[in-house]
Amino acid sequence: MHRQRATIRTLGLAAAVAFAATACGPQHSGSAPAASSVPVAPSSASPSGQDDKPGASSPAPSPTESASPSAAPSAPPSRSGAPAVKPVMANGDENDQVRELQARLRQLTLMSGAPTGFYGSKTTAAVKAFQSRHGLDATGAVDEATWRKVQDLSRKPTEEELRPPTTNEVAAPDPRCLQGRVLCISKESRTLAWMIDGKVVSSMDVRFGSENTPTREGLFQVEWKAKDWTSTIYHTPMPYSMFFSQGQAVHYSADFAARGYAGASHGCVNVRDKAKLSALFDQVKVGDKVVVYW
Structure with missing residues (x-):
């Protein structure tokens, strides 16, 4: 910083x-x-x-950058020992895609607070709960499979849901x-x-x-x-x-x-x-x- x-x-x-x-x-x-x-x-x-929030001076990735597996940080290895899938979103990210994730998790009653756009421990815990509930590898990071499942089970948030x-x-x-x-x-x-x-x-x-x-x-x-x-x-x-x-x-x-x-x-x-x-x-x-x- x-x-x-x-x-x-x-x-x-x-x-x-x-x-x-x-x-x-x-x-x-x-x-x-x-x-x-x-x-x-x-x-x-x-x-x-x-x-x-991490103290790094580099700017937070944009939603487009976060959606690219090559631009995202690596996820921890899966429990099965298979090669790890790089996350779409993970702890420390801050962008509008994270805000949408939080709004969708709120629809699914996995988060109670208003979306902030910052991926911290509360978002990680909510993602883990979602992954466990739906038979996904509970890493707490959102890979493509998790993101697709979240989208399938929720609707696109309104502006008021994104920013109450x-x-x-x-x-x-x-x-x-x-x-x-x-x-x-x-x-x-x-x-x-x-x-x-x-x-x-x-x-x-x-x-x-x-x-x-x-x-x-x-x-x-x-x-x-x-x-x-x-x-x-x-x-x-x-x-x-x-x-x-x-x-x-x-x-x-x-x-x-x-x-x-x-x-x-x-x-x-x-x-x-x-x-x-x-x-x-x-x-x-x-x-x-x-x-x-x-």
Whole structure:
């Protein structure tokens, strides 16, 4: 993972680095914060967690690339000892084909969460269960035979199935969210609602800091934005960061996408739907309100 150059607005670089010294990374719930208080250069370290997104800097394969057996990683040997069949999709992949797989597995009641497009331990477990149920070699990777069987037993997902509006029900907005342009963030419902003049434009699930590194509550504003940013303390990527409180930011988290609420941030507001956050990032302006409340 190489260090990314961030586009920073309204603050000089020195001030931005000072804020980013408290930037967030994923952690297990209840873990203690890092001791460092001085900015350091990002390294290639990846977030912790058994189902975490790999830290490789190479881009995720496109659905077309993933469909090609020659471009996919090798599957583990079959139980019968026959030559392994290279998978169409496997643990660590992140693309729209994985999102479709997850939506189809959800139709088959093998997955409960909304599709994320990231192939982690939950998807692997669901694929293994499917393979075992249908007499296929239970590798947890999707080879061509598994993919054909999944397609035969499910229907093509709708856009809403691929990208549900939100998994969590949006809470009643705080009164401070009812005027102007606001990122209205409820800790109770674990949702972020992008509101303009009292109307919800879009919403998405969010995750917060642990007891030791809580996400601050109150009225804030977007201080600066960075489409590509790496935490200077935790050395983890923070795409689509919108900083609102001394290093705490709303940003995409691959760890949240992979592990859900089994983990926590170091104080930031994590979003697990990258496509939704990308669209939101383009709409939000520096100076827009941020309300974090129970």
